[in-house]
Amino acid sequence: MKKRLNKIHVKSDMSLTVSAYIFTIISVIIILLPLVYMTSTSLKDSFQVMELKPKIIPESGKSLSIVVDFSEFRKEDRGSLLDRMIKDSVVAMYSVIYQLNREGIFEVKFYGEVDDKIVYYSRAHKMQLESELYYGIYKKMYPLRKVLLSEDRYKKTIENIGYIFDIKGIDKNYDTEKLTKNSIDKTFGEYLNIKKCIEGKYLGTTLKSNIFLNFENFKYYMDLPKIYYENLEENLSYSRVSRFGFPVFLFNTAVVLSFAVIIQIFLCSLTAYSISRLFSKKIGNVILFICLGSLMIPFVSIMVPQFIIFKEQLGLYNKFGGILVPYLYPYGFYVYLFKGFFDRLPQELFDAARIDGAPEWHNYIRMCLPLSKPIISVIAINVFLGNWNEFLWPWLITDRRPDLWTLNVALYQLSKIDTIKQNFIMGIAAITMIPVIIITILLSGQIRRSISMSGIKG
């Protein structure tokens, strides 16, 4: 009988273990899938993103090299020749974006030749050009020659793109073998000639695939806030954003979270220490009750008065202080956790110090805090996790100041702008996952221990 029971046990236990593995592996894949999808979408360009049959692995980006001959202008002085080449390169590059949108061309290189010698070279990434076209210098304009060259805009954009020019010849080469031997060469050439886009003589193009071009998308996703806010007509305060782009938001979030962690640890432990060690049990419990009772008050119910207080009385509307000051409130649950920990510290330690005549501050700073390292790391991680998703209050209080936005606020505001394409938004979202993944890998052990400690104690 026992043997039979054992067999059943083993079978049943095995079915449990197998199910455990299957379920866990499926769970983990489901968690990772959205991240993969986000990354894959951000590696695409705005046309591929709209495809009806979504592809998980995007196509390799293509690099298009355009070669134009300027020999007919060889007699001109250098400045005017350079200007001609710049104008043509700008027109050619933007025409690629406009005309060849569906070809998956991620990079455009322009070679200017005089007498079979390459004297001019410029190179732009598709996302860079698209940024300028959608919300940058050429916002809401068609990339036709006369538009692109109007008001010297081409000079600004070539400054951003960069070029190399030397009448004696430069060290850049294109694949002469492959010239004109690709599918789009003819149509593109016709477009340039018919539309009289360029003044030089169109020689041809070469086409090459390069997967790294897709990854370069991210560089321009980071610049998006820079370009967008630089070219905005409204007078929003955006100076830091136009200078540094997206990292401003990461910086703001880092400052807010650091402040939150430090101030919460300081204030909660201070309050908990007094409840635990300095007051009589009766008064201590009253204070603890006040602190814990505040947890019942939903933020939604006090959001209006708090807004009025901050705007009218404290004058912190649209100021960084407006985001930071609310963290002065010691979160009741942390006070409770600290108190629980302090209660367990041996009374003799403190009594001994008191008898020696040490002031209470000494007890707190020199003895209590160093012993509290475990609970402090628990609280620190809890504060971080709890406030990482904070959205409503920072959004309310910094409406008109993009350079004060934290991560969540910035992502939401950017996603609401219709001129910003989906791959850009997904790209920016994907970028924010990088610090997340780094933090996860570095601190996973700490996080796991802290969560379990706070859970069991609570």
Add this chain to the structure above:
Amino acid sequence: MDKLKYFSSKRTMPWLFVLPGLIFTLFFRYYPIIRAFWISLFDYDIANPPGIFIWFKNYFNIIKLQEFKNAWINTLWFLVLTVIITFFIPIIQAIFLSEIKNNSTKLFSTIYIIPALVPLSVNVILWKWIWNPGYGIANFISKALGFGHYTWLSDVDLTKFCIIFPGIIGGGAAVLLYLAAILAIDKEILEAAQIDGCTGWQKIFYIVLPNIKFLIVIQFVITTILSLQILDQPLQFTYGGPAGASTSVGLLIYKTSFDAFSQARFGRSSAIGMVLFFFIAIVTLIYLTLDRKSS
């Protein structure tokens, strides 16, 4: 002479320690809620605060408002959907994870933390694109399975589901909490059970689950209280949804106060806020009394 001694350093020291925390608690939580109540008694005028004193008229008005009733129905729906879709998954994940007894546990629990670290806005951006009727994969999969084309977030009947559904991937701090509780179960009980002939599946239902019941209850109460206040997700996904179908009570408070269209009716929104506060307070007190009774 005696008065000086009364205020000696020994007496006042504790108060010096606790004063900042206490003052900030009062200033950032208790003072605002009292002020919210005060505002709710006015037809609040932001140009000339506080406006006209109208006693409890705000409360009588909101009870008659259709949007108020809808917001409560929506909020309760959000609560139900949250519990059905997202509450049980972490428990199951933790139980199965506890059955994997080798080094891969560390890797799996590290991946389980990821949902807690994904910023809220990133999640919304991702899922708004998935639910996109034209280009998102939700319709791609739905058509492939033969279910047809839906407008998801713009569909009055589906929008609440679409907002809560992302939580189905589980993970997060909850899994780790449950896991810690499961691993803390007394080894002796497990051994005794095994000797008595208890199989793996039976162990889960008769031993593990009852022993983590306390945590499940706590998590349930926290989930309930948080769901009642839900605001960020409906706001970011649909800003209240097609014709108010995803407007929760929290979002209604926001819209009544700050939406340019509603002309800053702080009095009314404070009244709604007070009603929500009382509701949550009652739920909390019910839980506390039940908890006291059971222990």
